[in-house]
Amino acid sequence: MGPHGKARSLLRFGRPPPITKPLRINLRTKLPQPPVKIVTREFAPCRLEDHYHTTLQEDVMYMTYIHELGPRPPPRDIRLKYDPENPYSKYRHNPQVGGSQMGRKPPPPSSPETVTRLEAIQIHTMAKDALQNRSSLLGVIMALRALTGETSQGGGQHAVRGVEIIRGKKAVGGWIRPGAPVGAKVTLKGQSMYDFLGTLIEFVLPRLREFDGVMLPPPSANVRTPSAVSGVVSFGLSPTAMGFFPQIEVNMDAYPRLYGFHLHFITNATGVGAQDRARALVSGFQIPFVRNANL
Amino acid sequence: MSSMSSLCRAQLNARFCSRTLATHAPSTSPPPVLNYTNTKTFKPIIGTSILLNRSPILTRSPTPFERAYYSYQARIRRALHNPFPYDFYFKQGSILETRFNIEERKREKIAFGPTFGVEDELDREKAAANQAAAEQLAEQEGENEEMMPRVHPSDTARDTKSLDRKGRRNVWLLLQDHNDLWRFPQGNIVKGELLHQAAHRDMFAQCGERIDAWIVSRSPIGMYKPEPKLSAKGTPLPEEVSFFFKAHIMAGQVHPDKEKTKDFAWLTKQEIEPLVSKHYWEGVKDMLSDY
Numbered sequence: 376m377g378p379h380g381k382a383r384s385l386l387r388f389g390r391p392p393p394i395t396k397p398l399r400i401n402l403r404t405k406l407p408q409p410p411v412k413i414v415t416r417e418f419a420p421c422r423l424e425d426h427y428h429t430t431l432q433e434d435v436m437y438m439t440y441i442h443e444l445g446p447r448p449p450p451r452d453i454r455l456k457y458d459p460e461n462p463y464s465k466y467r468h469n470p471q472v473g474g475s476q477m478g479r480k481p482p483p484p485s486s487p488e489t490v491t492r493l494e495a496i497q498i499h500t501m502a503k504d505a506l507q508n509r510s511s512l513l514g515v516i517m518a519l520r521a522l523t524g525e526t527s528q529g530g531g532q533h534a535v536r537g538v539e540i541i542r543g544k545k546a547v548g549g550w551i552r553p554g555a556p557v558g559a560k561v562t563l564k565g566q567s568m569y570d571f572l573g574t575l576i577e578f579v580l581p582r583l584r585e586f587d588g589v590m591l592p593p594p595s596a597n598v599r600t601p602s603a604v605s606g607v608v609s610f611g612l613s614p615t616a617m618g619f620f621p622q623i624e625v626n627m628d629a630y631p632r633l634y635g636f637h638l639h640f641i642t643n644a645t646g647v648g649a650q651d652r653a654r655a656l657v658s659g660f661q662i663p664f665v666r667n668a669n670l
Numbered sequence: 671m672s673s674m675s676s677l678c679r680a681q682l683n684a685r686f687c688s689r690t691l692a693t694h695a696p697s698t699s700p701p702p703v704l705n706y707t708n709t710k711t712f713k714p715i716i717g718t719s720i721l722l723n724r725s726p727i728l729t730r731s732p733t734p735f736e737r738a739y740y741s742y743q744a745r746i747r748r749a750l751h752n753p754f755p756y757d758f759y760f761k762q763g764s765i766l767e768t769r770f771n772i773e774e775r776k777r778e779k780i781a782f783g784p785t786f787g788v789e790d791e792l793d794r795e796k797a798a799a800n801q802a803a804a805e806q807l808a809e810q811e812g813e814n815e816e817m818m819p820r821v822h823p824s825d826t827a828r829d830t831k832s833l834d835r836k837g838r839r840n841v842w843l844l845l846q847d848h849n850d851l852w853r854f855p856q857g858n859i860v861k862g863e864l865l866h867q868a869a870h871r872d873m874f875a876q877c878g879e880r881i882d883a884w885i886v887s888r889s890p891i892g893m894y895k896p897e898p899k900l901s902a903k904g905t906p907l908p909e910e911v912s913f914f915f916k917a918h919i920m921a922g923q924v925h926p927d928k929e930k931t932k933d934f935a936w937l938t939k940q941e942i943e944p945l946v947s948k949h950y951w952e953g954v955k956d957m958l959s960d961y
Contacts, residue, residue, distance in 0.1 A: 418743040422729050429961040430725040437887035526752055626759050
């Protein structure tokens with residue numbers, strides 16, 4: 376309460392303190408530099424994040440809980456293929472007997488820390504014509520910037536990468552060369568991730584005519600693949616879908632064309648069945664999944 | 671299992687201590703347990719209980735601290751953001767651009783004070799014309815519609831039967847039997863039936879068929895044992911065990927059987943505590959969300 380019994384507004388601020396000493400000038404930008412590093416954080420309450428904490432986290436925990444009696448036994452000590460003591464085989468690549476352990480790791484024990492949560496959403500687009508003409512990537516970059524509002528180190532957060540250019544890694548004849556820019560991606564975390572997710576489920580997915588949901592793999596699909604055990608849900612959307620985002624729809628003529636894109640929902644789930652647990656979480660955010668009716 | 675959920679909540683409470691709405695009742699010592707001399711001859715009677723939940727339908731009201739924090743961060747953000755590419759988003763001189771500019775000036779004034787920014791160089795007539803055009807556009811797009819109030823009439827009328835009450839909180843269904851005892855919907859298990867199947871059947875048997883509801887998990891989320899009872903002769907009766915399942919209501923309203931149930935109510939965690947017995951409350955409180 377203020378001196379006159381009137382509550383002071385929490386949303387307004389007084390006059391900024393007068394600058395007595397001139398600020399140091401940044402040599403690169405030639406602009407005055409504040410004496411502290413200014414970082415912006417959450418600037419509005421986040422509806423979907425609240426939904427996760429009030430409802431979804433609990434439900435996902437109940438759905439994926441595995442009851443275990445006591446601590447787990449230590450992992451079996453698997454012997455190496457070659458004796459490291461033997462001078463003849465001392466420096467050989469020495470894998471474990473029993474083959475690859477990929478996809479065989481059990482999920483971590485159920486605990487409050489291991490309840491599935493969404494960590495990041497990655498949007499990724501490949502523009503094939505960028506191989507011939509690099510400037511055609513500009514449309515992709517502008518569209519991703521409009522979709523997400525992310526800029527490199529935006530808001531003073533050094534881990535925010537903004538729109539990144541994707542370059543080819545391998546040489547595949549007639550398709551791609553190493554180092555050639557072919558696409559762009561954005562990694563969203565925190566508030567901007569939930570904002571994008573909200574736009575997707577409220578404005579875009581309901582307006583897609585031919586979209587019933589994300590197709591689930593057949594029951595016979597291999598459950599030991601890297602994608603099945605890494606806790607990432609991925610699917611692609613058509614160029615039409617990009618046109619339904621309000622950020623793009625408002626001035627669709629400004630883009631040379633619309634682009635299809637891949638979405639990766641990255642969760643903290645790991646181990647056997649991680650993708651299923653990730654799907655359970657993502658479907659809680661109203662992204663529909665369907666089984667293939669032909670199977 | 672219920673200990674795990676309470677652990678999880680304890681951790682959440684630690685993270686968002688400003689958010690928690692729980693009243694932490696001081697833990698009491700467990701009631702004395704009767705000594706069974708021949709316990710092994712009794713098989714416990716197993717039943718199911720349903721925590722039928724309506725999740726929050728409104729956003730939480732931020733605390734004064736949160737409001738101040740968000741306002742401060744929004745101000746920093748506005749001060750540091752990259753320049754907005756007007757010419758990319760608007761045709762030069764369009765009404766949309768005019769409206770955006772007017773709104774932007776307003777937002778800047780809110781953020782940085784009434785003296786912020788350059789004075790409008792346009793003459794007054796033109797500014798008034800711009801304002802009128804922007805208002806007309808807003809009216810055409812139906813933007814001046816009134817928002818629904820955050821307090822529902824059922825809140826002011828204290829109607830505990832309405833599913834629209836307490837939109838910011840989780841509410842749970844409680845039934846009152848003819849002994850005036852409030853409890854969650856519960857039922858028994860038929861022979862050969864699985865626990866989660868029994869829970870599904872019991873939910874519709876107790877709440878009527880006119881609800882659209884689903885049970886979250888196949889495994890129970892918690893367990894409650896009522897206080898041991900004695901028969902008329904003074905011998906202990908078989909132990910009763912009730913397994914709890916969480917369910918969500920999506921649509922409809924419960925129509926409980928008049929013969930078995932006197933009344934029903936949708937209540938928040940804090941409203942449940944004074945209605946039920948202390949022993950029952952100690953058994954179920956950790957299964958209910960604090961939000």
